[in-house]
Each structure stands twice: as C-alpha cells, then as structure tokens.
Amino acid sequence: MYREEPFFATSLPPWPSTASQLGPGTSGAMCIEQFIYSRDRYRCCSSAFPLPLPMRAHTLPNSPKLSEGGRQRILKVLSEEGVEGVLGVGVEGRERGGDLNGGLNVLLFWVVKGGGYGWMGRGSKTGNRERYGIGWFHGGDKVVPTLQIEVDAAQEDSLEKWPAAQQRISRILKKNGYSDLEVEIQDWRRLYQPSFFAIRPAHAAVRVYKAARKEMLAQIFDTIGSVWEMLSLFEVGRTANVKKPTVVLMVEPLATYDWKMLTASLEAILDRHKGDLPKLSVEIMPGAAHPKPPQSADKEQEQDMPGVSFVHSFRKHPRHGTSIGVQGEKGCGTLGGFFKMVSPSKTHTGFLTSSHTVAPPANAPFSERFQYDTMGLPYRGSGGQGTKVQYFAEDDVQASINGTLESIQATNNLIQKHKTERVEESERGQSTEESQSHLHKFILGHEQRMITLEEDLATAMDMPRSYGRTILASGRALTSKLATLDYAFVETSAIGDYGLPEHLFDYAKAAPSDLGLAGSLALSSQSWRFSSIKPGKWYFKIGRTTLLTSGICNGVKAWVNAGNQHTLLGANGAVEEVRRAGKILETDQEGRLVYDDEGKPKEMPGDSGYCYSSEWVIINASIDSRSFKTQQEFCAPGDSGSLIIDQNGDVAGLLWGELTSFCGPTDFQRRYARAGLVTSIVDVNEAMKLALGWPANANVDVLQFP
Numbered sequence: 188m189y190r191e192e193p194f195f196a197t198s199l200p201p202w203p204s205t206a207s208q209l210g211p212g213t214s215g216a217m218c219i220e221q222f223i224y225s226r227d228r229y230r231c232c233s234s235a236f237p238l239p240l241p242m243r244a245h246t247l248p249n250s251p252k253l254s255e256g257g258r259q260r261i262l263k264v265l266s267e268e269g270v271e272g273v274l275g276v277g278v279e280g281r282e283r284g285g286d287l288n289g290g291l292n293v294l295l296f297w298v299v300k301g302g303g304y305g306w307m308g309r310g311s312k313t314g315n316r317e318r319y320g321i322g323w324f325h326g327g328d329k330v331v332p333t334l335q336i337e338v339d340a341a342q343e344d345s346l347e348k349w350p351a352a353q354q355r356i357s358r359i360l361k362k363n364g365y366s367d368l369e370v371e372i373q374d375w376r377r378l379y380q381p382s383f384f385a386i387r388p389a390h391a392a393v394r395v396y397k398a399a400r401k402e403m404l405a406q407i408f409d410t411i412g413s414v415w416e417m418l419s420l421f422e423v424g425r426t427a428n429v430k431k432p433t434v435v436l437m438v439e440p441l442a443t444y445d446w447k448m449l450t451a452s453l454e455a456i457l458d459r460h461k462g463d464l465p466k467l468s469v470e471i472m473p474g475a476a477h478p479k480p481p482q483s484a485d486k487e488q489e490q491d492m493p494g495v496s497f498v499h500s501f502r503k504h505p506r507h508g509t510s511i512g513v514q515g516e517k518g519c520g521t522l523g524g525f526f527k528m529v530s531p532s533k534t535h536t537g538f539l540t541s542s543h544t545v546a547p548p549a550n551a552p553f554s555e556r557f558q559y560d561t562m563g564l565p566y567r568g569s570g571g572q573g574t575k576v577q578y579f580a581e582d583d584v585q586a587s588i589n590g591t592l593e594s595i596q597a598t599n600n601l602i603q604k605h606k607t608e609r610v611e612e613s614e615r616g617q618s619t620e621e622s623q624s625h626l627h628k629f630i631l632g633h634e635q636r637m638i639t640l641e642e643d644l645a646t647a648m649d650m651p652r653s654y655g656r657t658i659l660a661s662g663r664a665l666t667s668k669l670a671t672l673d674y675a676f677v678e679t680s681a682i683g684d685y686g687l688p689e690h691l692f693d694y695a696k697a698a699p700s701d702l703g704l705a706g707s708l709a710l711s712s713q714s715w716r717f718s719s720i721k722p723g724k725w726y727f728k729i730g731r732t733t734l735l736t737s738g739i740c741n742g743v744k745a746w747v748n749a750g751n752q753h754t755l756l757g758a759n760g761a762v763e764e765v766r767r768a769g770k771i772l773e774t775d776q777e778g779r780l781v782y783d784d785e786g787k788p789k790e791m792p793g794d795s796g797y798c799y800s801s802e803w804v805i806i807n808a809s810i811d812s813r814s815f816k817t818q819q820e821f822c823a824p825g826d827s828g829s830l831i832i833d834q835n836g837d838v839a840g841l842l843w844g845e846l847t848s849f850c851g852p853t854d855f856q857r858r859y860a861r862a863g864l865v866t867s868i869v870d871v872n873e874a875m876k877l878a879l880g881w882p883a884n885a886n887v888d889v890l891q892f893p
Contacts, residue, residue: 214447219438219473222446261336261356268352270338270372333369334360381470382818383860384422384430385806388722388742391464392432396420396743398460403453404746404799407436410449414442416475417846419745419804423470434467437474440849446471474848476747476802476864478543478827494586495519495732495825497579498643505578505654507830508729511540511677512580512651513548519580520544521731521828523841527891528659528676530879533568535658536893537678539871540828541843542660545574545675554786561754561765561772561780561788563662564675566879573657576677583731584650591644598640602633655679659878664754666870669801671749672756673827673843674871715892718837720803720867726833728842728863730826738807738821738863745846747864749800760877766798804846805831805863820861821845831865840865 334356349372357370386393400418407415416437424430434457450469457467497510509522523539542563547556564573579587609626612618660675720726720740727737755764765772765780773781773789781789807821822829822845831840844864868890876889 214445216443216445218441218443219446219471220441223472260359264355264359265336265338265352265372268355269348270352333371336370336372338372338374381423381425381472382427382430383435383806383862384424384427384818385723385739385804386420386422386432386742390432390742392420392467393743395457395461395464395467396434399456400746402456403434406452406456407449410452411438411442411444413748414439414444415748417745417747419741420467420743421741421806432467434469436469436471437476437846437848438471439475440473442473472848474846474860477824477845477847494580494582494584494589496587496590497583498587498591498647508731508734510579510583510731510825511544511654511828512577512583513545514575514577514653515550516548517580517582518544519582519731519825521826521842523828523830524838525679525893526676527893528678528875528879529887529889529891530566530568531881535676535678537655537658537676539830539841539890540675540677541841542662542673542675543843544828545576545657545660545677547574554782557788558780559660560662562762563664563878564657564660566659568658573660573675573677575653576655576657577651578654579651580731581651584647587647587650588644591640591647595637595640595644598633598637602630602637605629605633659875661874661878662754664756664874665749665798665800666756666874667758668870669749669799670866670870671747671800671802671843671864672866672870672874674841674866674875675828676875716835716837717868717872717888717890718833718835718839719869720831720840720865722803724833726805726831726839728822728826728829728831730822730829730842732823732825733820736807736819736821738805740865741804741806741862744801745804745864746799747802747846749798753798753800755798756874759883760874803840803865803867805865807862818860818862821863823861826863831863831868838868840867841871 336356353370353372357368360366360368360370404418407418416439418434418436420432420434422430423433423435434453436453450471453469454467457469461467495510500509505522507522507524511520511522512518520540521544523541525536525538528535528537543560547559549556605626609618609623609630612622612626655677657675658678661672664672666672722740722742724740725737726740727735729735753764753766754762755766757763762774765774771791773791775781783789805821807819822842824845826845827843829842830838831842833839842863842865846860846862846864848860872888872890876885876887877883879889881887881889
C-alpha cells in the first residue's frame with residue numbers, strides 16, 4: 188500500500204503546546220518594539236499579528252530537516268497562491284544580513300515571545316539587563332516553534348496573497364500532526380525600517396513643528412521622563428517616493444509606556460498649531476544618539492567598531508580621514524584636518540578631532556576619565572598632560588596585520604598552483620610556448636606582489652606610531668545655544684617623517700547627481716576658508732570607517748536628550764551647570780568639580796529641570812541595490828572627528844556623533860539610520876577662543892590653515 192512521505196525527514200523533538208495568544212491591540216503599556224510590530228505599518232509578515240521583532244530565536248535541537256516531499260509541497264502552495272520571490276527551501280541554516288547561501292530560507296525555530304524583555308548580553312549583567320555590542324532582544328516567556336518562510340518580495344507586492352498561503356501550509360502541517368507549529372512568511376528586507384530624508388527648511392510643516400515642539404517636549408518629559416532620545420521633524424517613508432513630513436520621537440529600546448496614547452497626545456498638540464495645513468503624524472521608534480558619556484568606572488568601550496585594514500596607507504602621510512587612536516586603548520577615531528591653533532602666547536601646529544576620540548584610555552583612573560568627560564582638558568600650552576595619540580588605532584593595526592597575512596597566504600597558494608600547473612602540463616606533453624609564457628607571467632606577477640606584501644607586513648608590524656599629544660579638549664559640553672561641543676586639538680610637535688600634507692583635502696566629486704551638484708564642486712587647494720552649517724545644504728566628510736560620504740543637512744535642528752549628562756557653558760565660556768546621571772554636581776568659583784573625602788564628585792540638592800541639546804543632523808540619501816531611494820549611512824562608529832566640508836570646499840563643521848535607529852530580529856539586529864550629528868565650526872572656533880584665554884570680544888581666528 189502506498190504510504191505518503193513524511194513531512195519532515197527527521198523527527199521533531201517535543202515542544203510546549205502553549206502557542207502565543209498575543210492579540211493585535213495597540214493600547215495599554217507595552218515596550219516600544221511590541222507597539223511597532225503590533226501595527227506593522229510596513230507589512231513584512233503574513234501574520235495578522237507578527238512575531239514581535241526584535242525576537243529571540245533558537246534552531247530546533249538535532250537540526251530536523253524537511254523531507255523533499257515536504258519541501259515540494261511548500262513550494263507548490265506558495266506558487267499556486269502567487270507568492271513570488273521564494274529563493275529556496277531548507278532548514279539547516281539561517282542567514283541574515285547577507286546573501287542567502289544555498290537558498291536556505293524556509294527555517295524552523297524555537298521562537299520565544301510574550302512578556303519579559305531583556306538586554307542582549309556579552310557577559311556583564313546589571314539586574315535583568317546584560318550589555319552586548321549591538322542590539323536588543325525580546326526575551327519572552329513563551330516558546331513557539333515556528334516554520335519561517337523567507338521570501339524576497341517585489342517592493343510593490345501588497346502581501347495580500349501571503350495569509351492564504353500561510354493558512355494552507357498550516358493546514359498541511361496540522362494534517363501531518365504538527366498542529367502546534369506556527370507558520371510565518373516573511374521578507375526581512377521589509378522589516379519596519381522607515382527611511383529619514385532631510386526636510387526643506389522652507390517646508391510649511393517646519394513652521395508648525397517649531398511652534399509646537401516646546402509643548403511636545405514638556406509632554407514627553409511629563410509622561411516618559413528621561414527615556415526619550417531625540418525629537419525632530421523629517422520626511423519619513425519606507426522609500427523616497429512615499430515619504431511625508433513626520434515628527435519622529437526616538438526612545439530607548441525596550442522603553443515601556445502606552446505609546447498609542449502618547450502618539451495621540453503629541454498629534455493633538457500639532458493639530459492645535461497646524462491651522463489649515465494637512466495633519467502631521469508622529470512616529471515613535473527605538474533609537475539613540477551616540478556616543479554616550481561614561482557613567483561609571485566599569486563602563487565598557489564601544490564594541491561595534493571592528494578593526495579596519497589600512498595597510499596600503501601605512502607608507503603615506505597622515506591626512507584628513509586617517510585612523511587615529513589613544514595609546515593603550517582599542518577605540519578608533521578620525522583625524523579631522525590639520526590646523527594651526529593660536530593662543531595669546533603661542534601658535535601650535537596639529538590637528539582637530541573629537542574630544543571623546545582622544546579621551547583617556549580605559550585603564551586610566553576613573554577620576555581622570557570622569558574629569559575629562561565632564562570638564563575636558565584645559566589649555567596649558569605645550570607639554571600638557573593630555574593623552575598620547577597614535578597614528579592608526581591599535582585595532583586597525585591588528586586588522587592590517589591579519590589582512591596582510593591572509594593576502595600573503597592566498598598569494599603563495601596562487602604561486603604554488605601555477606607552478607603545479609606548469610609541471611603537470613609538461614608531464615602530460617600539453618605544454619606550449621604560449622601557455623608556459625602565460626604561467627610564467629602569472630608567477631612573476633604574484634612573486635612581485637609577495638615582495639610588496641612582505642614589505643607592507645614589516646611596516647604594519649612597526650605600527651602604531653606616536654603622532655602627538657592632546658593639549659586642549661572640550662569634554663562633552665553644551666554651548667549657551669545648547670549645541671554640543673566635542674572637540675580636541677592634538678599638537679604634532681614630533682612630526683618627523685610624517686609631516687603635514689601639501690593639500691588639506693582631496694578633490695572629491697561626492698554629490699549625488701539628482702542634486703545637480705556633481706562636477707560643480709569648487710574645491711581649491713590654494714585658499715582655505717571656514718563657513719557654517721546651514722539647513723538644506725549639501726556637505727561631505729571623509730571618515731575612518733565610512734570614508735567619503737555626503738548628505739543634506741535637515742531643515743530643522745534635532746533636540747537630543749542631554750538632561751542627565753551635560754556640562755552647560757555660559758556665553759563667556761564659564762561653566763554654569765554640571766549634571767551626571769540626573770544629579771547636579773557642585774563646582775567651585777573657577778568651574779572645577781568639588782570632590783568629597785572619598786574622592787567622589789559632590790552632588791547638590793534639587794534639580795534644574797530638563798535639558799536638551801539642539802543639533803544639526805546630516806542625512807545621506809542614495810540609491811540602493813534595488814534602484815529605489817532609501818536612507819543610507821552617513822557615518823558609523825570610528826568616524827567621529829571628521830570635518831564637514833561644504834560644496835565650496837570650506838570647513839563647515841565637526842562630526843561628533845550619530846543618530847541611529849534599530850530594527851530587525853536579534854541575530855540580524857542592526858542600527859540602520861546612522862545620520863550624522865554635527866557641530867558648526869563657528870561654535871567650535873568660538874569655544875576654543877574662550878578656552879585658550881582670549882577675551883570674548885577678541886577678533887581672532889584661533890584655528891588657521893597651515
């Protein structure tokens with residue numbers, strides 16, 4: 188008698204029968220991730236209420252496999268229901284964030300969902316939160332075995348066909364005895380991932396938002412307190428063709444509140460100011476403004492800055508965009524550009540970067556790091572006590588060594604391969620003068636490359652090299668206009684063979700063609716000037732991590748939460764207030780921190796109310812691989828310290844941080860917005876003038892071009 192092939196080729200282990208019963212409601216207190224995916228506005232999944240993302244998923248034990256019959260039945264259902272873009276079927280692996288190797292994209296997992304959110308960890312725990320390099324996960328308390336079918340759907344696909352296919356596959360599974368197995372058809376490329384685009388400063392929505400934002404911020408503080416991260420107005424959409432003016436509120440990942448109620452209250456405030464203009468919507472999402480100031484002695488360093496190989500740059504002069512680091516520290520940063528810094532008594536030669544890039548290393552005493560972050564490094568002329576800065580960060584040197592060793596091994600393998608081919612051809616009597624000549628040229632070419640690689644390796648082994656010492660730094664401060672100051676000047680007195688380059692900037696044609704700027708950049712190597720950051724204008728930067736990128740400055744400043752961590756400076760540069768972890772710290776008449784008998788900063792009673800910083804945001808928008816415009820990264824960790832250059836080649840600002848948003852399941856969690864947080868060079872110049880001891884009314888440019 189004919190017996191149908193089982194659906195699974197290997198037996199499934201038992202699992203709990205408590206499938207999740209989460210409903211589609213969006214009211215009531217819930218974490219921000221649950222709120223987002225309960226609405227699922229960008230529809231990436233077949234379920235009426237999709238698995239909450241980010242989620243935690245585990246492969247089933249013993250790697251159960253679909254039988255070939257089960258595989259074909261799934262494919263047949265998908266085809267009959269018109270679900271296109273299915274890349275293949277398999278359960279032996281899971282690929283996220285890259286090519287789907289072998290088409291392994293029908294996957295079977297233990298999926299955990301329900302209550303109990305947590306911080307995805309890498310060792311150090313605080314309560315129920317564990318620190319990790321990137322990402323958050325939905326810890327959950329219900330184990331839900333799920334057959335996940337990944338597809339690469341067309342962008343215009345409305346996904347109306349997906350639920351029918353899902354239901355048919357569920358019925359087949361139930362018929363075969365797998366009634367507790369959930370089915371989800373998902374296109375992870377269409378996860379909730381709205382793009383931000385710069386809004387024009389003259390857009391009518393800007394006027395409405397500016398009139399309403401103070402009232403909105405007060406409402407935010409009254410409801411969710413300090414878990415908010417950023418508030419601003421952008422053009423928002425999955426792609427550029429569907430973008431619309433939207434007020435974006437970023438909150439800490441896993442923040443819990445009644446987000447539906449908060450959204451409605453913020454939109455009501457906007458409604459009171461819009462007049463006859465169309466309604467402005469509010470989008471609340473998890474995100475962050477980086478970097479964050481250190482809060483404790485055991486604060487971990489950023490873990491999402493992997494080393495980058497710069498082996499081909501080792502024998503070149505240091506230049507703008509070069510990797511720099513602090514002696515004894517693994518962190519990376521960017522050499523912004525070379526300048527002369529003029530104090531009332533002396534002129535110094537060196538370069539500008541961000542303050543946190545050259546902060547004291549992790550092994551320095553906590554009090555030293557805390558003092559630096561809070562008050563920066565005061566100017567004391569040459570021979571100061573600042574950090575020793577080196578040419579190429581240590582992680583980048585190690586990455587360069589490893590990359591060169593791999594290249595040497597690969598090149599040696601090619602040499603041996605060609606030599607073997609030459610011998611085998613001769614032994615078979617198939618050798619010709621032409622073939623032998625080709626193989627000889629290949630071998631000679633690879634041997635010459637081997638010589639170059641070995642020279643590169645020897646140079647890399649001699650790195651990093653000392654390149655200067657910090658003599659002035661701001662720490663993390665706010666100007667009287669509430670703009671972030673995060674700058675440092677490194678004196679390069681012992682330049683040696685690594686002198687100043689002849690030209691400050693490379694000629695760069697980085698403007699996207701649809702802005703009408705390509706080919707029209709008026710960059711000059713003869714005369715350098717300063718300009719300023721202006722809304723709606725195009726800028727570019729060259730950074731250690733993302734190299735050359737360009738973008739548009741958003742038409743309205745973003746307000747970033749600085750209430751718990753800030754040092755506020757007055758118009759004369761004097762310290763007005765220092766706050767850390769929500770506490771105001773006591774300072775003396777000269778603005779220095781006061782410490783108790785245990786060496787801890789003294790805290791003052793009371794609270795000065797909330798505080799925010801007002802920041803320029805530069806957003807990159809370019810064409811992705813599917814030929815439709817989405818937001819691309821302008822910067823990434825390691826780019827801090829990059830100079831911001833305008834269309835005329837003038838220095839307009841300093842990149843100090845990034846504005847990021849989170850999306851995706853745990854093992855494909857990623858920061859994806861990566862817009863640049865920028866301070867105008869005008870504010871940097873003015874702050875440096877006061878820090879160097881010039882009178883406030885002195886007419887002097889403390890930064891000059893070499």
